[in-house]
Amino acid sequence: MSSVGVVGLGYVGLPLVKAFVKAGCKVVGFDVDLRKIDKLSHGESYIQHMDSEWLKPSVESGQFMATGDMDRLGETDSVIICVPTPLNASRDPDLTYIENTARSIAKSLRRGQLVVLESTTYPGTTRDVVKPILDASGLKCGTDYYLAFSPEREDPGNRNFVTNSIPKVVGGMDKASLEKAVALYSQVIDKVVPVGSCEVAEAAKILENTYRSVNIAMVNELKLLFMKLGIDIWEVIDAAKTKPFGFQAFYPGPGLGGHCIPIDPFYLTWLARCHEMPTRFIELAGEINTSMPQFVVDRTTDALNSVSKSVRGSKIGILGVAYKKDIDDPRESPSFKLMELLEERGAILSYSDPHIPKIPFMRSFDVQPLSSEPLTSVYLESLDCVIIATDHTAFDYRLIVNKSPLVIDTRNATAQVVKEFAGAAGKVWKA
Numbered sequence: 001m002s003s004v005g006v007v008g009l010g011y012v013g014l015p016l017v018k019a020f021v022k023a024g025c026k027v028v029g030f031d032v033d034l035r036k037i038d039k040l041s042h043g044e045s046y047i048q049h050m051d052s053e054w055l056k057p058s059v060e061s062g063q064f065m066a067t068g069d070m071d072r073l074g075e076t077d078s079v080i081i082c083v084p085t086p087l088n089a090s091r092d093p094d095l096t097y098i099e100n101t102a103r104s105i106a107k108s109l110r111r112g113q114l115v116v117l118e119s120t121t122y123p124g125t126t127r128d129v130v131k132p133i134l135d136a137s138g139l140k141c142g143t144d145y146y147l148a149f150s151p152e153r154e155d156p157g158n159r160n161f162v163t164n165s166i167p168k169v170v171g172g173m174d175k176a177s178l179e180k181a182v183a184l185y186s187q188v189i190d191k192v193v194p195v196g197s198c199e200v201a202e203a204a205k206i207l208e209n210t211y212r213s214v215n216i217a218m219v220n221e222l223k224l225l226f227m228k229l230g231i232d233i234w235e236v237i238d239a240a241k242t243k244p245f246g247f248q249a250f251y252p253g254p255g256l257g258g259h260c261i262p263i264d265p266f267y268l269t270w271l272a273r274c275h276e277m278p279t280r281f282i283e284l285a286g287e288i289n290t291s292m293p294q295f296v297v298d299r300t301t302d303a304l305n306s307v308s309k310s311v312r313g314s315k316i317g318i319l320g321v322a323y324k325k326d327i328d329d330p331r332e333s334p335s336f337k338l339m340e341l342l343e344e345r346g347a348i349l350s351y352s353d354p355h356i357p358k359i360p361f362m363r364s365f366d367v368q369p370l371s372s373e374p375l376t377s378v379y380l381e382s383l384d385c386v387i388i389a390t391d392h393t394a395f396d397y398r399l400i401v402n403k404s405p406l407v408i409d410t411r412n413a414t415a416q417v418v419k420e421f422a423g424a425a426g427k428v429w430k431a
């Protein structure tokens with residue numbers, strides 16, 4: 001079994017470490033966040049939906065080691081890069097994490113080593129950004145060292161798929177690099193899908209995420225139209241998805257969240273701009289999706305108005321600040337945009353989320369560092385209104401509907417309760 005280095009022990013890197021550990025590989029995990037290194041070195045996972053069972057024995061036996069010492073990057077047969085790829089302040093790709101990592105790898109790159117980029121990025125990054133940095137080591141790609149791109153397809157919290165069972169697309173910088181990368185992943189992934197180049201693999205990932213963004217925008221727009229027509233969009237989607245071919249269900253919501261869907265399509269937009277080409281689908285989808293929190297705030301204003309209350313001075317509870325159900329990841333969550341908009345209008349805010357005990361500091365949102373309230377009758381009755389922003393399984397929707405004076409449901413989470421509870425219809429507003 002080969003030895004593997006994983007750089008960036010986040011939502012993508014850590015499941016990958018687990019897969020390689022389970023396959024019997026020796027794994028060294030690298031990160032710049034020393035708190036994560038410390039926790040992992042004590043055999044504790046810091047990601048809620050990832051168990052620690054596999055960690056402790058692998059740390060104790062020395063099969064897995066987490067470190068911040070980048071000088072050790074030359075120790076393993078392969079190095080996989082899973083660092084963040086955010087947008088900068090002007091919404092252009094911020095490749096500094098990739099560049100810094102590539103520089104660290106170049107310092108200790110040795111003959112025979114394989115480097116794979118997994119971070120989501122625009123087509124051309126592996127060739128035009130990573131390769132020149134590694135080439136500066138003096139080693140030659142394809143003969144001395146090997147370079148590939150393989151996009152991560154992690155879906156945090158989805159119990160139907162684990163790293164091993166999700167087919168993995170791999171593109172190599174050359175034939176030898178592709179062969180090495182396919183051999184690496186074949187140790188842990190059931191189905192490896194080799195493609196003709198790094199660019200094809202990079203573009204495939206952006207296509208997947210753009211496809212989601214565009215389709216979510218479409219149902220978000222249709223939600224607004226159907227609402228005006230008195231038609232329930234969720235019932236429509238349930239009906240449409242009975243078609244066994246040619247249709248895939250996407251659902252409306254309060255806006256996009258997470259590290260991928262709101263960000264990745266704009267990597268392609270940036271590249272298209274460099275080639276003087278517009279990406280109208282991506283821009284339009286972005287426009288519609290980012291307008292959703294405002295729509296939810298407008299519905300909340302209308303709902304409060306219907307009981308002679310204003311947003312200013314109303315106590316509003318946001319239920320769920322994770323960007324999707326049953327996970328502990330708040331990145332880019334639309335709940336924070338909702339909070340910003342409501343706070344600007346004078347609402348008195350609180351939130352409840354069993355997966356996020358405290359709102360962390362975030363660069364892109366200006367929200368108070370609140371702590372999660374327990375979801376009790378007393379809490380719900382103390383509010384003027386709740387907004388269901390994330391449909392966590394742990395929420396008791398019967399309690400929410402029974403005890404809250406007004407419910408704004410952005411996820412259709414109360415549909416069943418509304419059917420069963422005669423008094424619910426008047427106080428539950430879909431949004």
Ligand SMILES: NC(=O)c1ccc[n+]([C@@H]2O[C@H](COP(=O)([O-])OP(=O)(O)OC[C@H]3O[C@@H](n4cnc5c(N)ncnc54)[C@H](O)[C@@H]3O)[C@@H](O)[C@H]2O)c1
Pocket residue numbers: 007008009010011012013030031032033036082083084085097100101118119120121152153154155156259260
């Ligand atoms: N989260 C997902 O569901 C998901 C799915 C598919 C693809 N991706 C992509 O995978 C990449 C990583 O995403 P993530 O969600 O795991 O991010 P993350 O923030 O959870 O993890 C990234 C880790 O990299 C570390 N890091 C940053 N700079 C570093 C450096 N120079 N050296 C070593 N470590 C460094 C950070 O401390 C962090 O622990 C991104 O490109 C993202 O778009 C994410």
